[in-house]
Amino acid sequence: MRLLEVQRAFQSLVLQGDTAAIETAVFSKDQVDARRRLGVYSHAYRATMTGLLSEVxxxxxxxxxxxxxxxxxxxxxxxxxxxxxxxxxxxxxxxxxxxxxxxxxxxxxxxxxxxxxxxxxxxxxxxxxxxxxxxxxxxxxxxxxxxxxxxxxxxxxxxxxxxxxxxxxxxxxxxxxxxxxxxxxxxxxxxxxxxxxxxxxxxxxxxxxxxxxxxxxxxxxxxxxxxxxxxxxxxxxxxxxxxxxxxxxxxxxxx
CATH class of the missing domain: 3.40.366 (Malonyl-Coenzyme A Acyl Carrier Protein; domain 2)
Structure with missing residues (x-):
C-alpha cells in the first residue's frame, strides 16, 4: 500500500473501527495478531472521546x-x-x-x-x-x-x-x-x-x-x-x- 492509502486506511480504522483495509499493512508480532494490535488504536480513540464527553x-x-x-x-x-x-x-x-x-x-x-x-x-x-x-x-x-x-x-x-x-x-x-x-x-x-x-x-x-x-x-x-x-x-x-x-x-x- 502507498503511504496515502495507509493513512486513509488508518483513519478509517480509528474513526469507524474498520480494520479490513489496513490489516494487510500490519504484521502480527509476538503472537499478537494484526487485528488485536490495531484494535488498541480504535479503542483509544473512542475512550478519549468518551472521557472528554464524560467530563464536559x-x-x-x-x-x-x-x-x-x-x-x-x-x-x-x-x-x-x-x-x-x-x-x-x-x-x-x-x-x-x-x-x-x-x-x-x-x-x-x-x-x-x-x-x-x-x-x-x-x-x-x-x-x-x-x-x-x-x-x-x-x-x-x-x-x-x-x-x-x-x-x-x-x-x-x-x-x-x-x-x-x-x-x-x-x-x-x-x-x-x-x-x-x-x-x-x-x-x-x-x-x-x-x-x-x-x-x-x-x-x-x-x-x-x-x-x-x-x-x-x-x-x-x-x-x-x-x-x-x-x-x-x-x-x-x-x-x-x-x-x-x-x-x-x-x-x-x-x-
Missing amino acids: FDKTWAYLGDERFEAEVATYVAAHRSTSFSLDDYGSDFPGQLEQRLPDEPDVFELAWLDWSMRRAFDGPDAEPVAAAQLAALSPDDWDRARLGLHPTLVQREVVSNVGALWASLDAGAPVLPPPLTGPMSLRVWRKGLQPHFRMIPPQEGAALQAIATGQTFAALCEDLGRDGSQDAPVRAGRLLAVWLEDGLIVDVAF
Missing part, C-alpha cells in the same frame, strides 16, 4: 446514570468525528442529539445544553463590565441613542423544564427532581469574572436581551416594554438594567 457533560452523566449516558455517548462518537485540531468544540452537537433521540425528556437535553454552555462560558473571551457610574453619567439624550454591548460569553435559550434547579442539585451532590415549571422560562449562561454562571429568567427578559443583542437602543426597549399598555415600562427597563449590571452582562455602551 458530567451533570448529564450523573442524571442519566452510567448505562444510559454511555449508550448515548457511544452513538455520538460513532456519528461525529472531531473536525478541529483542538477538542474544545467536540461535543457541541451532543445536546442536539439528545433532543432528537429523547424528545419527550426535555430535562435531559436542556441539562446537556446547560452543561455545554457552562463549559464554553468558562473557556470564552474576557470582557470588562461597564461600571454603574459610567451609565449614571449619561444624559437623557445619550439614553435615547444608547446601545448596550453584552458579554461575549452570554448565551440563552427557552426551556420548559426546571433545569436550573436540577443542575444546582446535581452540583451540590444531592440530586432531586425539582417541581415542574408553570410555564416556559428562559435560561441564560455567562461568565462573571472567572466563574461561569446561569440564571433562569422570565421570557420577557430573554426577549429583551435578544433585542439588545441585535442592536436595539435602550429607548426602543422601553417602548417595546410599554406596548402592553402599562405605564411603568421605564421602571421595568431600569430594573432589568440593574440586574444586568449586577451580573456583569453590560460591557460596552455605544451611540
Whole structure:
C-alpha cells in the first residue's frame, strides 16, 4: 500500500473501527495478531472521546446514570468525528442529539445544553463590565441613542423544564427532581469574572436581551416594554438594567 492509502486506511480504522483495509499493512508480532494490535488504536480513540464527553457533560452523566449516558455517548462518537485540531468544540452537537433521540425528556437535553454552555462560558473571551457610574453619567439624550454591548460569553435559550434547579442539585451532590415549571422560562449562561454562571429568567427578559443583542437602543426597549399598555415600562427597563449590571452582562455602551 502507498503511504496515502495507509493513512486513509488508518483513519478509517480509528474513526469507524474498520480494520479490513489496513490489516494487510500490519504484521502480527509476538503472537499478537494484526487485528488485536490495531484494535488498541480504535479503542483509544473512542475512550478519549468518551472521557472528554464524560467530563464536559458530567451533570448529564450523573442524571442519566452510567448505562444510559454511555449508550448515548457511544452513538455520538460513532456519528461525529472531531473536525478541529483542538477538542474544545467536540461535543457541541451532543445536546442536539439528545433532543432528537429523547424528545419527550426535555430535562435531559436542556441539562446537556446547560452543561455545554457552562463549559464554553468558562473557556470564552474576557470582557470588562461597564461600571454603574459610567451609565449614571449619561444624559437623557445619550439614553435615547444608547446601545448596550453584552458579554461575549452570554448565551440563552427557552426551556420548559426546571433545569436550573436540577443542575444546582446535581452540583451540590444531592440530586432531586425539582417541581415542574408553570410555564416556559428562559435560561441564560455567562461568565462573571472567572466563574461561569446561569440564571433562569422570565421570557420577557430573554426577549429583551435578544433585542439588545441585535442592536436595539435602550429607548426602543422601553417602548417595546410599554406596548402592553402599562405605564411603568421605564421602571421595568431600569430594573432589568440593574440586574444586568449586577451580573456583569453590560460591557460596552455605544451611540
